[in-house]
Amino acid sequence: MFAMIGRRSQIQTVARRSTAAAVVALGLTLIAIPWSHAASRTADPADHWAYEAPKRAALPNVNERDWPRNPIDYYVLSRLEAQGLKPSPRADKAKLIRRVYLDLIGLPPTPDEVDAFVNDPSKDAYEKVVDRLLASPRYGEKWAQHWLDLARYADSNGYQADQLRDSWAYRDWVINALNADMPFDRFTVEQLAGDLLPNATIDQKIATGFHRTVTCNVEAGVDPEGNRVNQIFDRVNTTATVWLGTTLECAQCHDHKYDPFTMRDYYGLFAYFNNTPIEVKSTDNRMVSYDFYGPKMPLPLSPQRKAQRDAVQKQIDQLTARASKLRGELLKDMPKWVAAARAGNDARPEWHVMPVKAFTSKGGASHEVLKDQSVLLGGKNPDKDVYRVTVETDVANITGFRLETLTHPTLPANGPGRHTAPRPNFVVYEMTVEQVGPDKQTTPIKLHAAQADFSQDRWHVKGLIDGKAETGWAINPQFGKPHEATVLTHKPLNGAGQKVTFVFTFDQHYGGGRNIGRLRLSAMTGQRGKDDLPANIAKLLRDRNGKLNANQQKQLETHYLGLNGELNQLNADIAKLTKQRDAFKADSTLVMIEMDKPRTTKVMMRGDWKNPGDAVNAAPPAVLHDAPQDLPGNRLGLARWLVSPDNPLVGRVTVNRWWSRFFGDGLLRSEEDFGTQSEPPSHPKLLDWLAVEFVERGWSPKHIHKLIVMSATYQQSSRVDADLLERDPENRLLARGPRIRLSAETVRDNALAISGLLEHRVGGPPIYPPQPERIWRHVGRNAPKYVIENDADRFRRGVYVVWRRSAPYPSFVNFDAPDRAACTVQRPRTNTPLQALTLMNDPAYVEMAMALAGRMMADRPDAGVEDRVRYGFRLATGREPNAFEVAHLKVRYAFELKRYRAKPQAAAELVGGVTGWKPDSKMDKVELAAWFFVANVLLNLDETITKG
């Protein structure tokens, strides 16, 4: 509809200005007119005020000269005075400090911090707090929340299956950049084109993750080119929204209906982004299945991870030294073993059943010794049992033992275990053998090389004799048939062939009656046989006279050493640690890179990439400021153009978004749209003043944030009376301070801080705090699993919570967090029953409430009820409760305490049901349960989840 529009004349600018001034003078009534204000409807869209460079207007005159604390206040006050309104008084100090804490770092002050401020009489007490907060590392975590909404940062691809991908280094980059107060122009250039900077650093490349956060469809059958084009559309639209406050999307298909942007403008911007590689790749030769692809960059190991890796390496070195020493010792004994093995190699093993002399069942089962000298268990089947079997034998040169577990018709489903008919299993954790000397003294017999005809998965027979109480031998699912386990002694026993007595002990503590139903013990003579020696070793040993070559010698040695349990264990440990060490390979992150050969960009007719029109060159939209001659025609040039001081939009758009974060609404309400259809700003000169101040003072975000929070406007009380509410329900005139519900992540961070659970660890891969089951249940390949954290990661800040686009963290969704599938400028702020249910019942909030209850008791160990109530209330709201509030909560506590005293098991049930936080064992559970009620109430107060 619109042709290319040139830059407007100075005269038109003046005309536009006076119109805007008139609009302001008309006041509130005009503001209420929806998105069609007269000034922009008839005029040339190119003359719209937002496309004119902002200027610092002279500060307006005000009557109440003592009120303003900085220039912001002059603009606000002058408007108030024009409306016959007065500003509200300054907020109470306790409320003010909580407000500025929540705004700057997203966390509440502790009662001590509140006291310190309230009791600090110095003139700059508030400024000292502000400076401290601006310097806090928590500041970046709070403000990253907002930027990451714009950057549509998430940890997953979006679409079918919605697999996870690593881009968290970009999120950490944002946090660090904000903490460092990186000037916004540099912040922009590095994110849009860090890779194109000369000698780009790793951090500058990480920053380009900004535009790799875009969704990516890797569904089978996707068209890679269609996906790529959609991604670039998103990059263009997001760039225009974030830096220009302009909705360019319409110009994908046709010239913009209201704003002076053409399709050529759109594809001129498109061209800047059109030279990055494709981001899905076929995984089969039919070009049907696809995977996420595109440039990734390995990250250097963090100092923390490097230290972890070095620690593992040190362990490896120690174990290797031990293994090598042991090896040397063993090799000294090898000739002896070879001689014995040679002898044994010929000796076929023989099994000699050992008659039973005595049998005891610790659990009290009855038994019967059958004719074949097997012991059949009967009677009661104890939950756990230990058998002691005393046997006697005169077999000489015993080299091992055999345990047979046999079936019998009297056992459940014939056994051999006693558990249940469908699963007649047994679990023997440990078998030990002692030889009883003539003087009744017992000597433990060392055993090794356990073998069985069958071992259950994860219950391998080697656990039978490894001395560990948590491993053992079981036989599921091979029920209903006999099994056997054999073990070897280190040296032959009973060389003289006298009568000897052995006591076998079988520890069966799995529970559920998983005990052996029938067993028989035999002694072994000879060698366990050919199957004990691998064929190649047996062959080497049979050839007695032949000289072994080096390779054969090595084989023999390997086999021999492999017989030693300790060495095997060492080697296994070394292998495990090596794997651990190698897992410390560098993490990676998604970055932008430019292809060597750029693509040709063509206008897409009706936005359809299959329908190309004229070729276009990369160029910024014609209606906006000119690009300096020396800018490169790539993303770097675009980024520099966006943060050129001539850009009329970027400063206004940016400070306006920040203003909205502090006050709940922007000076211009449609933060995402500064176009001709936007309603005019409430304080246009203030908006311009801030924009100019921002750019001229070096693009410092913290400078603007400090200006805002230092203003008298910001420091007003948020109390409102009915008259003012009726006159200015939405606080557009700013005659009172802001009162806004906290954002989703801050609701959680705040509650974690109040309950004392908050963990401050910064950065790294996303975390998985508690969420209900079956939130993540998606179709498709490699669907990720949600495994809830069981350590301190559970309690880290919301900015680190894994963000899966198709199923974001549910309590965040209930508090209006976006799915981050697209750039979000303004989150809605709703007030719903689901929010009430979340704060009352979400297990994550239940454990926070229980922890707060515990904190009220632990931090005030000798205090009375009232003192604890006051403490909890101050933790939650920052202020002292009034007499009514104290009285009410005391009654609540007393009532619940009385109830629980009568029913202590109900208290135990409540306390025991909480998983993520456990009380000190000394803590009185009845009192704790009663305090839980108070804590649950406190965490649910409107005041607690509101910045007021």
Next chain:
Amino acid sequence: MRDDAMQLGQTLTRRALLARGGTSGVGALALGSLLAGDARGETRDPKKSAGPLKRPRLGGTDVNPLAERRPHFAPRAKNVIFIHMVGAPSHLDLYDHKPELIKYDGKPCPDEHIKGKRFAFIRGHPKLLGTKYKFKKYADGGVELSELLPHLATVADEMCVLKGLHSDQINHGPAQLFFHTGFGVFGRPTLGSWLSYGLGTSNRNLPSFVVLITGSIAGAGNSLWGSGFLPTIHQGIEFRSSGDPVLFLSNPKGIDGDARRRIVDSINTLNRAQLADVGDPEIATRISQYEMAYRMQTSVPELMDIKAEPKHVLDAYGANPAAKGESFANNCLLARRLVERGVRYVQLFDQGWDHHGGVFDALPRKTKQVDQPIAALIRDLKTRGLLDDTLVVWGAEFGRTPLLQSDRSKPGRDHHKEAFSIWMAGGGVRGGYTFGQTDPLGYSVAENSMHVNDFHATLLHLMGMDHERLTFKFQGRPFRLTDVGGNVAFEVMG
């Protein structure tokens, strides 16, 4: 005392109708409709619920964003039950009978159909695949159904089959988004949220938009019941078959209903004190939301408990109150219970219809699961007099190709956006009627085509909404469900 303070809350609320601005909070909606022009219907004055609908005025009526609103014109339907077969079943084996396709089964597809086309999975030159199933006409010849749908055949008199649907999107995720939001990208409101925004809901104890799911979540995820740029109060709420029916509905172990009542009383007592002190009407809203949360703790389990339904009803659906986990039959019965209670929009998703291979094995298995419950739902609604006000929609994100995918031993069909069939019943549609025809191979629409935008426009019209007037301003322009398209198909109305 509780009542006094509630009164105080309400007084303040009324006085401050315009509670919050922009897209923020409750008052925004009232503000939106007051000032932004006729973007949607008007609210009903709760005191005169029988009387005509009135426009809210400053200082009057109600800030409930889900309050019932007046449609643009007399509606034919008041509620919607939308049954989405996720993955997209084959229209050619269920509704669109193509003797020619059977005749040329196994022959190469004519070039004109495949030239320049890209399929999701099929590569090379594909062969045609005819159906194996017999078709029969019902409703005096008005509706033709395959033998896989014997139960639906018994309610064919109510069905209006649309055979001329077509979509812009060929992959599941984008096509599902397109089918529910009118856009193939994320971030747009779904049909259900548009209707919640436009019409509100009559039940104050339940959400306006409820989602019931069998099987895993569809590719586009929660965005299929999201509210996009509309206030999140209009998003669909999933009622789950296992665990809490609504997330966080049940109290923690050790807190019973009485204990919860005491906690809510304490919260609201202190909130009322805060309201009296600072005067922010948002606090009054929060107080009422805690009350609603408490009521939902009773109303939702009551709704989800189908045990009390008579045996003949349970049997008709094939529903099982004791079912552990998800049951499509139970969900159909729940859909009736929801619209019975005034829930505006009920969305069912059933996973498992993406039959790239073995379509003749998988499809009968799936139709067997859904045929009876859906037919029972229609009959049950009819018996209760709810069918006139309830629009039942059956459909999927696209159809399947008349072309063979994979080999003949395990024949399947690929994604197909050029033509597919859906059907509607009740809610003022013309029953026993078929609208739209495809070409002899079932490849393209030959007559009375209906783009997804047209379908949305028609559906909104049945609900009494003009698709060009139901708008929301976002990014500087008024957005609609139908974007820049949409023609109402008046032929489908009874």
